[in-house]
Amino acid sequence: MENHEHIFDDSLANLVGSWSGPAIGLMDLDAFFASVEQLDHPEWRGKPVIVGGSPQERGVVSTASYEARPFGVRSAMPSAQAQRLCPQAIWTHGHFDRYREVSSQVMAILASETPFVDQVSIDEAFFDITPGRFANESPIAIAARIQRRVRELGVTCSIGLGCNKTVAKIASERDKPRGLTVVPPGTERAFLAPLPVRTMSGIGSAAEAALARAHIRTIGQLAQADHAILTKVFGVNAEMMRDRALGRERSEVTSIDAVDDVKSVSNERTFAHDLTDRADVDAALALLGESVGRRLRKRGLAGRTVTVKLKFSYGSGRTIQRKLPHPTDDENLFVPAARELIDSIWFDGMHIRLLGIGMSDFADEAAVQTDLFCEVDERGAAHSDKRDLSVAVDKVREKFGAGAVGFGRAARFDRDVVRQDKA
DNA sequence: TCTGGGGTCCTAGGACCC
DNA sequence: TCTGGGGTCCTAGGACCC
Numbered sequence: 001m002e003n004h005e006h007i008f009d010d011s012l013a014n015l016v017g018s019w020s021g022p023a024i025g026l027m028d029l030d031a032f033f034a035s036v037e038q039l040d041h042p043e044w045r046g047k048p049v050i051v052g053g054s055p056q057e058r059g060v061v062s063t064a065s066y067e068a069r070p071f072g073v074r075s076a077m078p079s080a081q082a083q084r085l086c087p088q089a090i091w092t093h094g095h096f097d098r099y100r101e102v103s104s105q106v107m108a109i110l111a112s113e114t115p116f117v118d119q120v121s122i123d124e125a126f127f128d129i130t131p132g133r134f135a136n137e138s139p140i141a142i143a144a145r146i147q148r149r150v151r152e153l154g155v156t157c158s159i160g161l162g163c164n165k166t167v168a169k170i171a172s173e174r175d176k177p178r179g180l181t182v183v184p185p186g187t188e189r190a191f192l193a194p195l196p197v198r199t200m201s202g203i204g205s206a207a208e209a210a211l212a213r214a215h216i217r218t219i220g221q222l223a224q225a226d227h228a229i230l231t232k233v234f235g236v237n238a239e240m241m242r243d244r245a246l247g248r249e250r251s252e253v254t255s256i257d258a259v260d261d262v263k264s265v266s267n268e269r270t271f272a273h274d275l276t277d278r279a280d281v282d283a284a285l286a287l288l289g290e291s292v293g294r295r296l297r298k299r300g301l302a303g304r305t306v307t308v309k310l311k312f313s314y315g316s317g318r319t320i321q322r323k324l325p326h327p328t329d330d331e332n333l334f335v336p337a338a339r340e341l342i343d344s345i346w347f348d349g350m351h352i353r354l355l356g357i358g359m360s361d362f363a364d365e366a367a368v369q370t371d372l373f374c375e376v377d378e379r380g381a382a383h384s385d386k387r388d389l390s391v392a393v394d395k396v397r398e399k400f401g402a403g404a405v406g407f408g409r410a411a412r413f414d415r416d417v418v419r420q421d422k423a
Numbered sequence: 424t425c426t427g428g429g430g431t432c433c434t435a436g437g438a439c440c441c
Numbered sequence: 442t443c444t445g446g447g448g449t450c451c452t453a454g455g456a457c458c459c
């Protein structure tokens with residue numbers, strides 16, 4: 001279970017001797033959720049473990065352990081399909097508080113090596129170890145030490161190291177798990193050129209298809225493409241994408257202290273059986289809204305725009321949103337607004353597969369306004385008289401766990417879902 | 424009995440104002 | 442009285458990421 005190093009064009013690496021210019025790393029935790037489960041359940045080690053939604057309830061795979069992957073199990077695959085491919089797999093819905101805990105331990109290791117850390121998700125972070133910017137040590141030595149220290153926590157990671165984020169990200173995927181892939185300065189263009197465009201972050205299936213129509217399939221071809229074609233695919237970002245393809249991106253890895261300016265908070269749920277009864281829809285909305293409200297209050301956020309997201313059983317979906325007169329963190333105010341949005345499109349016979357509610361457009365504390373017709377607190381957030389009750393419930397939940405208390409409609413909805421699931 | 428849940432960012436059209 | 446144009450806000454939708 002050693003980590004392994006792989007140096008792209010190592011003849012040149014030896015020639016260069018020491019690193020010149022920026023050194024950006026991307027650390028990606030290997031099969032992270034599944035690895036934490038195997039760490040916490042020793043009897044699961046060496047066996048196929050799948051973290052995800054249940055195969056019986058329209059779930060998908062979140063993470064498959066490396067033992068499950070030879071069977072063809074992949075992230076985002078419908079759970080029913082994964083179960084057919086690997087019937088002996090051990091399934092779990094996951095333990096996100098625990099993943100967050102291990103993740104912050106890993107991020108603390110990165111932060112101890114350099115102050116320039118950009119966490120992009122629970123299991124990924126960029127870090128800047130440019131010689132001279134913070135320390136003067138060899139970037140390869142630092143990266144290898146990070147891998148060793150992460151392994152001591154009981155999970156493993158792969159690292160890509162290069163002159164910018166694009167190169168580091170692609171390099172990190174080259175050799176998993178436990179790989180350290182180094183793209184020495186000066187070799188990035190040759191490293192990128194033969195790769196499919198889809199490898200590059202920011203190019204998804206739509207951009208890939210549009211590029212293929214112009215016979216552009218590799219990153220090298222993208223780098224040489226006509227400006228007009230790139231503009232058609234990427235709009236104002238055309239030349240930025242060309243720079244990335246040329247290995248010329250100049251990326252900033254900001255400090256780990258950078259403020260967490262979240263833009264939206266939402267909750268959604270896909271139901272094992274479609275909701276068709278309007279009362280069930282309202283109950284589900286109350287339940288989801290309550291969780292959004294709790295998360296807003298926890299972070300001290302108050303939003304002005306409420307968004308309702310729907311997916312229907314026949315595949316299509318809709319989002320409807322409305323701007324509220326005041327920012328709020330109180331579900332007693334924004335859930336009724338969401339209900340009115342649903343009223344505006346509701347028809348009998350609607351089959352709702354997924355329902356979501358979100359809040360965004362958070363109040364800028366500097367630009368708070370008050371109003372004579374509504375109760376508004378110091379931050380300018382509007383409150384209902386029921387908010388005090390919501391806050392009390394938040395506290396009980398925190399103390400005794402999520403299942404400790406629920407409002408009447410939410411509890412009723414839970415029962416409805418259980419009953420439906422069994423039907 | 425085939426498709427989750429959390430996000431960010433961008434675009435385009437209509438309303439409205441000047 | 443036959444018709445311009447710019448700016449901004451709001452809304453819906455889509456692409457993309459992990």
